[in-house]
Amino acid sequence: MRNCLPVFLLSGLLFQLHAVKTETEAWVTLEDCRWVQSPLNDGDSFMVRHEKEASIFRLYWVDAPESTDKYIERVREQARYFSITEETITETGELAKRYSRNFLRGKFKVHTRWKDARSDDNKRYFAIIEKDGQYLSQELIAQGLARIYGMPADDKWPDGPKPRTYLGRLKNSERHAQREEEGIWGLAAGSMQMSGLETLLAASETTGSEALALGQAEADEPMPGDKININTASLEELKTLPGIGPALGQRIIRARPIEWIESLVEIPGISANTLAGFSHMIITEDPPPPDKTVAFYMAELERYLDTEVLVVVDKVEALEVKSPPGFRALRLKTAFQGEAGGAITTYIPDEFYDSFLQFYAEAGKEFTGLLYRRDGEVVLVYRRK
Numbered sequence: 001m002r003n004c005l006p007v008f009l010l011s012g013l014l015f016q017l018h019a020v021k022t023e024t025e026a027w028v029t030l031e032d033c034r035w036v037q038s039p040l041n042d043g044d045s046f047m048v049r050h051e052k053e054a055s056i057f058r059l060y061w062v063d064a065p066e067s068t069d070k071y072i073e074r075v076r077e078q079a080r081y082f083s084i085t086e087e088t089i090t091e092t093g094e095l096a097k098r099y100s101r102n103f104l105r106g107k108f109k110v111h112t113r114w115k116d117a118r119s120d121d122n123k124r125y126f127a128i129i130e131k132d133g134q135y136l137s138q139e140l141i142a143q144g145l146a147r148i149y150g151m152p153a154d155d156k157w158p159d160g161p162k163p164r165t166y167l168g169r170l171k172n173s174e175r176h177a178q179r180e181e182e183g184i185w186g187l188a189a190g191s192m193q194m195s196g197l198e199t200l201l202a203a204s205e206t207t208g209s210e211a212l213a214l215g216q217a218e219a220d221e222p223m224p225g226d227k228i229n230i231n232t233a234s235l236e237e238l239k240t241l242p243g244i245g246p247a248l249g250q251r252i253i254r255a256r257p258i259e260w261i262e263s264l265v266e267i268p269g270i271s272a273n274t275l276a277g278f279s280h281m282i283i284t285e286d287p288p289p290p291d292k293t294v295a296f297y298m299a300e301l302e303r304y305l306d307t308e309v310l311v312v313v314d315k316v317e318a319l320e321v322k323s324p325p326g327f328r329a330l331r332l333k334t335a336f337q338g339e340a341g342g343a344i345t346t347y348i349p350d351e352f353y354d355s356f357l358q359f360y361a362e363a364g365k366e367f368t369g370l371l372y373r374r375d376g377e378v379v380l381v382y383r384r385k
Contacts, residue, residue: 023113023115027157028112029109034104034108035048036054042100044096045058045059048110057127057129059127060127060153061150061167061170062137062146063078063146064093065146066093067096092145095145096145096146099143100140103136104129106131110130111130111158112127126151137170150337151339152167227282228281228283229284229286230283230284235250238253241281248267252264290336292310292311292334294311295342298342305373308370309369310367311366311368311380313360315332318330327381328353329348331346332380346380347382349384369383
């Protein structure tokens with residue numbers, strides 16, 4: 001099935017899907033929305049009716065377990081993350097789906113900027129869902145029915161907190177769910193995310209109340225892309241971490257490679273209390289580049305050079321540079337499932353250039369081109385068929 005069904009019949013009321021929306025700078029708030037039954041619904045993605053139109057929305061910030069094995073690679077990745085079976089993932093995903101359905105009974109608000117959240121042929125948009133002052137994303141986290149993962153909102157939505165503040169709230173809700181073994185965390189005792197939790201919680205308690213810990217998280221919690229890789233950071237970068245001076249920074253460098261964040265307490269001078277102050281600011285390895293992006297192919301350039309590759313286009317921009325005869329240049333930015341994946345100079349035949357810019361003005365469409373080295377620069381080339 002391509003895109004979504006054009007017309008739905010619900011309780012005798014005929015309504016149509018939204019026309020394709022263009023991403024906007026300003027937030028749009030849709031009032032008096034209602035949940036709509038659809039086979040596309042899941043714990044973090046569902047069809048919503050506003051007035052006489054319907055759209056599929058995907059939650060910012062969080063990722064609920066898959067409720068079916070339709071996307072088996074996602075199920076497997078989630079199973080690895082939580083260290084549980086694939087069957088348990090889909091069972092928990094069904095619980096998340098039911099929870100979202102119950103949360104969305106009656107009317108609610110949708111905050112969106114119409115940013116493309118498509119992961120397949122079905123058009124969907126990222127959104128914040130609010131009902132009676134509560135946010136569905138945070139409630140899923142608090143119930144242990146989702147993880148903090150995926151596209152964060154990059155700006156404050158109407159009457160909402162700042163993104164860093166909200167991320168801090170999500171982290172505290174997740175820690176509470178882990179400590180109480182809510183939902184999927186009751187089954188994920190062997191996961192990396194659960195290891196060392198008791199030590200860090202105990203350290204947080206020694207600094208004061210949970211309210212103090214929440215305040216620290218709201219003030220200091222970095223965005224996912226801003227975290228410091230503890231294995232590659234320079235001494236100057238390490239010194240920006242709370243409690244880490246030149247001496248401790250040098251000890252961290254000498255202790256590399258560091259496999260687990262919790263193992264930093266084995267370095268003399270770094271206590272559990274010190275680690276609790278900056279553990280949310282660091283990672284031990286950089287996340288792999290998003291699939292179907294320039295960064296993904298550049299990570300293994302020798303494997304993909306001089307072959308045709310498929311990328312998901314986020315944005316295209318005209319580029320004034322000297323091009324081969326019969327071609328014109330543009331800058332092509334790539335992203336997949338909400339994760340940016342780098343940009344690359346791309347050469348398009350003259351006769352296709354204007355239609356190319358027009359077609360790829362909408363984010364999320366796929367493009368196949370030849371990954372090629374020209375004058376020392378790696379570029380993409382659209383080859384005439």
